[in-house]
Amino acid sequence: MTKLPKSFYQRQDVVKIALELIGKVLVTNVNETLTSGVIMETEAYSDRERGCHAYKGMTARNKVMFGEGGIAYVYLCYGIHRMMNVVTNKKGKADAVLIRALKPLVGIDRMIERARANSIARLTSGPGKLTKALGIGRELNGQSLKGSDIWIQDEGINVTKHQIVSSPRIGIDYAGEDALLPWRFSFKDSEWVSR
DNA sequence: TACGTGATCACG
DNA sequence: GTGATCACGTAA
Numbered sequence: 001m002t003k004l005p006k007s008f009y010q011r012q013d014v015v016k017i018a019l020e021l022i023g024k025v026l027v028t029n030v031n032e033t034l035t036s037g038v039i040m041e042t043e044a045y046s047d048r049e050r051g052c053h054a055y056k057g058m059t060a061r062n063k064v065m066f067g068e069g070g071i072a073y074v075y076l077c078y079g080i081h082r083m084m085n086v087v088t089n090k091k092g093k094a095d096a097v098l099i100r101a102l103k104p105l106v107g108i109d110r111m112i113e114r115a116r117a118n119s120i121a122r123l124t125s126g127p128g129k130l131t132k133a134l135g136i137g138r139e140l141n142g143q144s145l146k147g148s149d150i151w152i153q154d155e156g157i158n159v160t161k162h163q164i165v166s167s168p169r170i171g172i173d174y175a176g177e178d179a180l181l182p183w184r185f186s187f188k189d190s191e192w193v194s195r
Numbered sequence: 196t197a198c199g200t201g202a203t204c205a206c207g
Numbered sequence: 208g209t210g211a212t213c214a215c216g217t218a219a
Contacts, residue, residue: 083214175214
């Protein structure tokens with residue numbers, strides 16, 4: 001029930017944080033509706049590599065990434081999908097973790113309604129799908145993860161390191177050789193991860 | 196494999 | 208202003 005403390009997010013190693021977020025619970029409280037899911041897949045982004053939105057410096061879109069660790073970075077992708085990221089590191093260091101997949105936990109009926117899905121299967125198995133199911137919109141961009149609308153808590157499943165697999169990140173061919181970094185983490189053999 | 200969809204960014 | 212681009216999802 002306890003929200004992760006700022007100290008969790010403000011550490012320097014974004015790759016380690018992405019790994020540790022597997023098994024934690026992402027919760028939203030939007031329109032007086034509580035919905036949540038266990039984080040099953042993440043990706044780390046660091047302002048020192050080409051895959052990151054902040055690689056070339058601050059812009060109107062990515063400026064919340066330069067804030068202190070522990071806030072949400074939500075942006076629109078391909079004109080359709082909203083992407084939910086957790087900003088990490090200290091103020092001025094623009095690192096973030098993309099949340100890519102969840103195992104639905106609380107408010108499943110409401111999540112199915114929001115996503116106009118037929119069932120729980122693959123309801124939150126992708127970064128654009130989970131934001132729809134949890135009601136995450138751009139109004140949450142820049143919001144603190146210690147606030148009352150969106151947060152992460154430490155009551156998912158117990159995860160050991162050998163249950164997590166790492167692989168290259170998805171959809172960032174433009175990053176050249178940085179696209180090969182094994183900075184995507186997912187729960188091994190899970191039906192809840194993206195394809 | 197193809198493409199919808201609209202904000203964003205680098206131009207100048 | 209304008210045009211290329213894009214951390215996806217679906218359908219075929």
